[in-house]
Structure formats: structure tokens, C-alpha cells
Amino acid sequence: MRIKREHLTILLNRLADRGDARFAVEHPSDELGELLTVDLGGSDDATIEFSSGVEKYATAREEIGRQYPERVYEDLPAVDEYLKAILASGIVDIANRDEVETFLNRYGDPDLMAGHPPAFAGFDTNLMPWRIDRVLGLHGGDSVGDVNGFVLATGVRDELTWDDKCHDTDPFVEAFGPVYEEYWNQPLGSARIGRLGLLTYRRIRDIEQAVEVQSEQGDEEIIAAYDEYDRDYRSDILLFSNDRNFVERARAHRLLGQRVDFPDQLPDKTTATWRDVELLLYMLAIVFGVVELPSVTVYGVWRGKDELDWQHERVELDARSPKLDEKLVGDLSIVESYEELKE
Amino acid sequence: MERVWITNGSTSVAPVVNPLAAACHDEFVPTDIYVLNNPVIADVTDAATSLMKTVVTAHGGSEPSITVETIADERDFQAIIEYLKTALEASTDAAASVAIDVTPGRKFWSIISFRAGFEYDVDHLYYTHVDGEYFGESFPTIPRPAIELIDFTEVF
Numbered sequence: 001m002r003i004k005r006e007h008l009t010i011l012l013n014r015l016a017d018r019g020d021a022r023f024a025v026e027h028p029s030d031e032l033g034e035l036l037t038v039d040l041g042g043s044d045d046a047t048i049e050f051s052s053g054v055e056k057y058a059t060a061r062e063e064i065g066r067q068y069p070e071r072v073y074e075d076l077p078a079v080d081e082y083l084k085a086i087l088a089s090g091i092v093d094i095a096n097r098d099e100v101e102t103f104l105n106r107y108g109d110p111d112l113m114a115g116h117p118p119a120f121a122g123f124d125t126n127l128m129p130w131r132i133d134r135v136l137g138l139h140g141g142d143s144v145g146d147v148n149g150f151v152l153a154t155g156v157r158d159e160l161t162w163d164d165k166c167h168d169t170d171p172f173v174e175a176f177g178p179v180y181e182e183y184w185n186q187p188l189g190s191a192r193i194g195r196l197g198l199l200t201y202r203r204i205r206d207i208e209q210a211v212e213v214q215s216e217q218g219d220e221e222i223i224a225a226y227d228e229y230d231r232d233y234r235s236d237i238l239l240f241s242n243d244r245n246f247v248e249r250a251r252a253h254r255l256l257g258q259r260v261d262f263p264d265q266l267p268d269k270t271t272a273t274w275r276d277v278e279l280l281l282y283m284l285a286i287v288f289g290v291v292e293l294p295s296v297t298v299y300g301v302w303r304g305k306d307e308l309d310w311q312h313e314r315v316e317l318d319a320r321s322p323k324l325d326e327k328l329v330g331d332l333s334i335v336e337s338y339e340e341l342k343e
Numbered sequence: 344m345e346r347v348w349i350t351n352g353s354t355s356v357a358p359v360v361n362p363l364a365a366a367c368h369d370e371f372v373p374t375d376i377y378v379l380n381n382p383v384i385a386d387v388t389d390a391a392t393s394l395m396k397t398v399v400t401a402h403g404g405s406e407p408s409i410t411v412e413t414i415a416d417e418r419d420f421q422a423i424i425e426y427l428k429t430a431l432e433a434s435t436d437a438a439a440s441v442a443i444d445v446t447p448g449r450k451f452w453s454i455i456s457f458r459a460g461f462e463y464d465v466d467h468l469y470y471t472h473v474d475g476e477y478f479g480e481s482f483p484t485i486p487r488p489a490i491e492l493i494d495f496t497e498v499f
Contacts, residue, residue: 007483013486016487017487043488334394334483337397341393
């Protein structure tokens with residue numbers, strides 16, 4: 001069954017009912033196996049344990065690379081991508097939070113009544129897949145350093161748009177088993193990450209009503225477009241990137257550039273809300289393509305996944321127990337009817 | 344055996360339907376449902392009763408028979424009492440197992456049905472407690488630890 005990311009608590013509830021409130025999230029391969037463990041606990045204090053750590057992941061991935069050097073290996077997220085997927089779910093933080101906070105305290109939340117120019121956030125391509133607007137906490141409320149809005153250069157969008165589809169599932173099935181037949185005609189590895197970036201881009205553009213400025217691809221063109229907007233509309237653009245060169249180029253344009261550092265390690269364990277766990281499962285399903293939980297296989301991509309599935313952040317659940325399947329189908333029918341009535 | 348669910352309408356769907364979903368999850372799947380309604384909340388009651396059918400059938404029950412009692416004046420206490428009496432006496436005649444849900448609706452509706460629940464010695468007298476941050480969500484998407492179905496026949 002196809003299910004929206006924000007409804008994954010249906011699955012968590014049913015796992016808890018079955019006595020699986022503590023469960024491992026695993027990659028289908030024996031080599032990678034357990035990625036992390038979730039202990040659901042209370043609704044606000046689930047515990048996520050990363051007993052495997054990044055080194056073990058890196059070693060196992062390299063081992064797979066020796067056996068299946070091309071498509072299969074390239075499809076597996078690199079260590080930094082695995083870490084960024086976890087970061088995007090909000091349960092581990094960026095590495096230079098203090099520095100970013102200082103920057104936002106200084107340049108965010110301008111006094112518009114005193115005639116100060118509004119502050120708009122803009123992003124480099126490398127941050128977009130990781131829900132960066134949320135991770136940085138730019139969305140108002142009570143946090144300091146709010147921005148007044150967002151500016152998006154179309155060059156960023158275009159840099160996130162490429163396709164690398166699976167036209168031959170055999171190497172995947174041979175390497176990791178029959179669940180990978182679902183890969184047929186679906187985006188592979190980095191193309192899935194690009195899709196995540198596009199989703200963030202569209203969400204910011206459509207829901208936050210960001211200003212979109214036209215640009216070509218490439219750092220210089222993207223920065224130039226932000227700069228032009230900054231000058232034309234007397235605003236301050238706070239430009240975030242993971243790339244040092246990009247930030248320096250932005251500063252050379254007298255834009256306010258700030259580097260965002262990703263973590264390079266995982267804690268042994270951390271706490272999360274169930275909402276974070278939903279997001280974590282979704283991110284892992286997308287970057288790995290498929291992950292396994294007790295009695296359930298979660299597909300980030302599957303044969304026939306379409307644009308609407310991407311837009312609604314749907315995953316496909318395959319309950320390997322008919323009893324569980326029946327319960328999930330029933331729950332989903334309630335939730336979907338409820339949402340239709342609310343509209 | 345028949346199982347009767349007696350409840351109140353509300354200004355939103357979730358507090359009407361979530362207790363039913365929680366009870367079904369605890370294996371009280373009704374055959375008959377009574378809902379107290381007034382013209383101001385009639386649209387919500389329509390939506391809620393439709394969803395109640397989905398909830399019951401999703402839990403393996405047959406589509407329940409639903410009786411909506413609309414009172415013109417929400418403070419017509421006699422009419423409220425009459426509504427409860429009718430439902431409870433029909434349940435007694437049918438030797439049904441009865442649950443009253445006091446979660447949704449105006450507070451005085453709940454108070455009256457709470458009293459009636461004890462007077463008629465119903466099998467379950469339910470109240471559903473939800474952590475505030477999950478208000479307005481439907482039962483299957485509320486983390487289990489954040490929603491509790493309290494049966495007051497077991498509290499007293």
C-alpha cells in the first residue's frame with residue numbers, strides 16, 4: 001500500500017501493538033544489514049541508536065563496491081549522504097550550529113519598521129535535498145533570526161534535475177534479492193537525492209511563496225542572480241551553502257554568505273519524536289531505495305511510482321504478514337476518509 | 344450480540360470519531376450508533392457519521408445502523424435526557440452491550456450522559472484523552488502513547 005510520509009505513525013502504532021516497539025531498520029543486504037535501531041517509547045521520546053556507526057557502514061559499502069563495482073555500488077548512498085539523510089530528519093544537528101545561529105542573530109529578523117531591508121534566505125544546490133530550511137529553523141515562530149522570505153534561483157532547480165533510471169534490475173536482484181525488481185524504471189542513487197532537493201525547492205516556492213529568480217546553472221550564474229535581486233529590491237540575501245568556494249564567491253558579491261557544515265559522525269544514540277521517526281524512515285527509504293522493518297518492507301521507490309507519489313512524499317509498504325497488512329489497510333482507509341472530509 | 348455506541352456530535356470530527364476508533368481497536372465494535380446533534384453542527388455530524396461507518400467496517404464490523412437525534416435547542420435538557428433514554432432502553436430491549444462516549448460535544452451533554460451511564464449501568468463509559476499537540480488528527484496517526492481510552496466504569 002502507498003502511504004504518505006506524515007501517516008507513517010500508522011505503521012509505528014501497529015508495530016507497537018505487535019510488541020515491536022523496539023525495532024531495527026535494515027538494508028536488505030546481508031553486508032549492510034542493520035542501519036539503526038528505533039525504540040518508540042513515549043510519543044516525544046523515541047530513542048534512535050546508531051550501534052553500527054559510520055565506519056562500519058563505510059566498510060560494508062566498500063565491500064559491496066568490490067563485489068558489485070558499478071550500478072549497485074553507485075546506487076548505495078555514500079557515507080556523507082547517509083549522514084545527511086539522518087540530519088534531514090532532524091535528529092542530529094549541523095556541525096556548526098553556533099556559527100549559523102550567530103549569523104542569523106546578526107542578519108535575520110530585521111526591524112522593517114525602522115526601514116531596514118528585509119532578509120531573504122537563498123540556498124546553494126548542495127543543501128536542497130536535506131530539508132535545509134527546516135533544519136536551519138528559518139520558519140518563524142519564536143526562534144530568533146527568522147527570515148522574511150526566500151529567494152530561489154532557477155539554476156538551483158535545474159542543477160537538481162537529472163535522470164538516471166534503472167533499466168535493468170538484474171544486477172540489483174542478483175546482489176541484494178528479489179525486492180529490487182521494484183527498481184524498474186525508477187531513479188537510482190544520486191537521482192533520488194536530486195528528487196529530494198526538487199521537492200524542497202518546490203515546497204519552498206509554492207508553500208512559502210518564495211520569489212523565484214531566473215538564472216543559468218553554475219555557481220557564478222546562481223550567485224549573480226541572487227545578487228541582482230538583492231540590488232534591485234534593496235533586500236539582504238542570506239546565502240547558505242555547504243561549499244566554501246560558493247560562500248566566498250557570494251561574499252565577493254557583497255552577499256551575506258554562510259557555510260553550513262554537515263556532521264561527519266553519528267552519536268551512539270539520540271532521542272526523537274514519532275514525527276521525527278516518520279521523517280527518518282522516509283529519508284532512509286528514499287536514499288537507500290528500500291529498507292526493512294520487522295514484518296514490513298518499506299520502498300522509497302517502486303515499480304510505477306509517479307510524480308504525485310513524489311509530491312505527496314509517499315512510500316510503499318509491503319507487509320509480509322497478512323494480519324498486519326489487513327490492519328494497516330483498515331487504518332489507512334480511516335485516515336484517508338478523514339482527510340477527505342476535512343477538505 | 345449487539346453492541347451500542349452512544350455519543351454526541353461536536354464542532355469537529357476528530358473528537359466524535361477518535362474515541363470510536365480507539366474502542367474498536369480495543370475490540371468494542373458497535374452494531375448500532377446513536378449521535379446527539381443540533382442544527383449548528385449538522386454538517387460535522389454528517390461527516391462524522393460517514394467516517395464512523397468507515398471506522399467500524401475497517402475493524403471488521405458490518406456497517407452499523409446510525410441514529411442521529413437532532414434537537415433544535417442545544418440546552419433543551421429534557422430532549423437530551425429523552426435521547427439517552429430512547430437509546431438506552433432500545434439497548435436494554437435488545438440485550439445489547441452498551442458504551443457511552445462522553446468525549447465530544449457540549450460539556451453539559453457529556454455530564455448528562457455520564458450520569459445516565461451510571462443510572463443504566465452501561466458496560467463502558469468512555470472518555471478519550473489526547474495529548475494536545477495531536478488535536479485534530481485521526482486515531483491511527485496519533486502515537487498510541489499520546490491517546491488514552493479511559494473507561495470510567497473501571498475508575499469508580
